[in-house]
Amino acid sequence: MTPSTPSPASTRLLEGRIALVTGAGGGIGRGIALRFAEEGAAVAVHCRTAVESAREVAERIRGRGGRATVLRADLTEEDACRRLVGEAAEWGGRLDALVNNAGVQPLRELPGMTATEWREVVDTNLTGVFACTQAAAAVMRAQDGGGTVTHIASIEAGAPAPAHAHYSASKAAVVMHARSAALEYGPWGVRVNSVSPGLVDREGLAEAWPEGVRRWRRAAPTGRLGRPEDVGDACVFLASRLASWVTGHDLVVDGGVTARPSW
Numbered sequence: 502m503t504p505s506t507p508s509p510a511s512t513r514l515l516e517g518r519i520a521l522v523t524g525a526g527g528g529i530g531r532g533i534a535l536r537f538a539e540e541g542a543a544v545a546v547h548c549r550t551a552v553e554s555a556r557e558v559a560e561r562i563r564g565r566g567g568r569a570t571v572l573r574a575d576l577t578e579e580d581a582c583r584r585l586v587g588e589a590a591e592w593g594g595r596l597d598a599l600v601n602n603a604g605v606q607p608l609r610e611l612p613g614m615t616a617t618e619w620r621e622v623v624d625t626n627l628t629g630v631f632a633c634t635q636a637a638a639a640v641m642r643a644q645d646g647g648g649t650v651t652h653i654a655s656i657e658a659g660a661p662a663p664a665h666a667h668y669s670a671s672k673a674a675v676v677m678h679a680r681s682a683a684l685e686y687g688p689w690g691v692r693v694n695s696v697s698p699g700l701v702d703r704e705g706l707a708e709a710w711p712e713g714v715r716r717w718r719r720a721a722p723t724g725r726l727g728r729p730e731d732v733g734d735a736c737v738f739l740a741s742r743l744a745s746w747v748t749g750h751d752l753v754v755d756g757g758v759t760a761r762p763s764w
Contacts, residue, residue, distance in 0.1 A: 514741040516541030519593030521586065523576060523633065524603030526551030528703050529653060531558050532729020533600050533736050534569075540737050543568035545589035547603065549575055576603050576629030577621075586636035595644050598740040599637040601630040601675075602653040611666040619667050626671035630678060634693065638686045647690025649740045652679045653732070654697040656755050672697075676751050683749030692748035696735045699755025701727040722757035 515537055525534040526548040534544050535558065544562060546569055548555035559569035570592050574585035590596040604626045609618055634650050641648030654675045661669035679695040686693055700717045706726075707714045718724055735754045738744055753759060 513539075513541035514737055514743065515598070518542040518597040518740070519545070519589070519595050520598040520600065520740070521545040521547060521572075521589040521596060521637070522600045522602055523547040523585075523629070524549075525558055526554035527558075529698065529701055529729050529732050530600075530602040532731075532733040533602055533653075534558050534733075535561065536730055536733030536737050537598070537600075537740070538562040538565065538567040538569065540741070542598065542740075543593055545569070545592060546571050547585060547589075548573055549603070576633065577624040579628070579632045582629055582632035583636045586633055586640060590640045596637055596640045597646070597648050599633060599648070599650045600653065600736050600740075601633055601650065603629060604653065604671075606665070606668050608664040609667065610664050614667065622667040623671050623674075626668070627674050627678070630675055634678070634682055634686075638682070638689060638691045641691045642686075642689040647692070649744075650679075650682065650686075650691060650693045651736050651739050652676070652693070652695040653736075654679075654695045654751065656697050656699050656753060656759055658697060658751075660759065679751065680749045687748060692739075692744070694739045694744075694748060695751045696732060696739070697751055697753045697755070698732050699727055699753075699758050701729060701732060717758065720758050720761055721755070722760065725756060727754065727756060 520537045520542040522534045524530040525546040534546050538544050546555045546559045555571045559571050562569040572588050574581040576582055630652055652675045655672040657669040658673040658676050676695050679693050682693040735752050
């Protein structure tokens with residue numbers, strides 16, 4: 502290899518970065534954490550209860566020569582959010598990227614929904630995003646190079662589904678929080694964006710919801726469901742130098758479903 506030829510490691514988009522991915526024990530979070538590691542980031546893998554799954558993700562990263570740790574926290578508690586961010590920054594020596602992926606999506610029809618059920622979703626999906634972002638931005642402000650924050654929202658932020666009122670409302674608020682945070686944290690050197698996935702495949706989904714999967718595949722111009730790594734790719738881009746002038750943006754990753762007319 503000649504001196505003018507970059508090594509494979511040097512071409513990785515997140516080489517040397519320290520990242521925290523919340524809710525990284527499975528599903529979309531797993532895909533994001535693995536893609537960050539593949540692009541050279543050291544990853545703090547957060548979980549609340551899925552400890553074994555989070556450990557599997559971390560071991561997979563280490564097995565490929567990467568660096569990872571597992572951190573636990575209940576993101577419905579503001580102090581826990583701040584501790585989580587502090588632990589990630591202490592582990593890595595800095596914090597370059599936060600991905601707010603942790604969330605819940607219970608089904609509950611709006612007429613029978615209780616305020617407690619509403620708060621359980623909003624506290625996890627929105628208040629946790631607010632607290633983690635606030636803590637991470639403070640860390641990023643104090644270091645050279647600033648940092649990036651990416652929220653995982655949903656196409657349901659603009660197209661609600663039955664029995665998802667609390668979820669859809671929380672995700673719509675997440676999109677607007679990203680725009681607001683981009684405005685206020687931009688002078689600190691912190692870029693904030695959101696990613697809105699469509700239906701992402703997971704184990705057992707086709708068996709549990711065959712009609713919905715069939716409808717999605719018919720509606721998607723790409724003809725398939727999303728994969729966790731599709732969302733991970735979008736997050737890698739937004740955290741990388743390729744998106745250095747992108748902030749306050751919601752990147753829709755849905756295979757084109759929202760491009761289809763609904764009338």
